[in-house]
Amino acid sequence: MTEVSVAKEDVAATGELVVLKSVNKHFGALHVLQDIDLTIARGEVVVVIGPSGSGKSTLCRTINRLETIDSGTIAIDGRPLPEEGKELARLRADVGMVFQSFNLFAHKTVLENVTLGQIKVRKVEKKKAEEKARSLLDRVGVGAQADKYPAQLSGGQQQRVAIARALAMDPKVMLFDEPTSALDPEMINEVLEVMQQLARDGMTMIVVTHEMGFARSAANRVVFMADGRIVEQAAPDQFFSNPRSDRAKDFLSKILHH
């Protein structure tokens, strides 16, 4: 993917792609995000882990403003997140998002799912959009399913189409909100492999996941969240072998030793 390698070269110029500063959010009385400060560099792969209800998904969703925040600032590529409207739509086009429940457009074919954004948002010609869609679908290994509807595909295939749909917009950063949590165990790897390839190609990625294997092998940094706060962040080797906080030790002891 040429776009990504170009993006990688600008790292020296402006290193910071996503910057969150003292972000706070409440759901009613629940303080889901508490003074979150997080900076993600261009080309970096950050994995966010933590117990359920710790605010990981909410954090991920605030970055393209699917969730609004109560205070603090979020900037992408140096520009603060706009309010609702045309500006926000433009920004969202640059931020790819992959959901836990795939959310492929149910009334459109796989191919149409991947061309819709290109045609309607990027104003790409239909023919060119289809060419690009087919090559992306081939890349994630579902090229043969292009003319089917999402309901005819397995979960793993649907999620790979969803990744292709996001990539079709040439995003600067990709958000993954528990991309494998709704999948049958035997389909998890096919999705993780696509994500690993993407990480190797230099895509900036923020991944909320419970897949510790992926965190170890693909992440540059692990961010551990609990109770709405970032408790600890470190390189994966260091985090998994030698966590500093008690909260992280406790969490890891529960998930790693079975």
Added chain:
Amino acid sequence: MFDFLEDYDLLGAFWTTVQLAVLSAVGSLIWGTLLAAMRVGPVPLMRGFGTAYVNIVRNIPLTVIILFTSLGLNQSLGITLGASDFETINFRLAVLGLILYTSAFVCEALRSGINTVPVGQAEAARAIGLSFGQVLSLVVLPQAFRSSVVPLANVLIALIKNTTVAAAIGVAEAALLMKEMIENEAQLLLISAVIAFGFVVLTLPTGLILGWVGKKVAVKR
């Protein structure tokens, strides 16, 4: 036994009924869709207007609305809807009244369809950078229409029968002809049966066909 029918233009009257129904159906589908868009939209003023419109209009008897178009709009305010002869004016007023009334029900049928579309569909559409209008017109409404075909068929059937109210302002449709025949002829049971049969011929296939279409276009999830 059916000899007396030869003195009346039964087909012509039902043709007027069909015209009333088709024009009102198209109009109320458009206006009802706009109302539904307002009711799910982000602008509070439009949401308020949509909600108020539906709750007021669907609770007024259709007869009152149709009479209002004639007595209020035409006779008091002089609105003629671009027609000059009495017959055309009344026909257009009746269509307007039927649209104003039926669109409230179209809006609610569509809104129930919108509620069957999972939130994730709209979120995914927003996430690739589609604007609110595009999210609605490209992703949410196409799916909503597919799951509202059957409730919309109910609205259409009700509309076809409701066209009889246009008789109140003298539109020469089936019900007005029935009134005329009842005044002139003795076969009262037969007259009612013929008119009822005419309506069943219009509504029964509508329901059956749209029921089949509804199954055919249903979105598989």
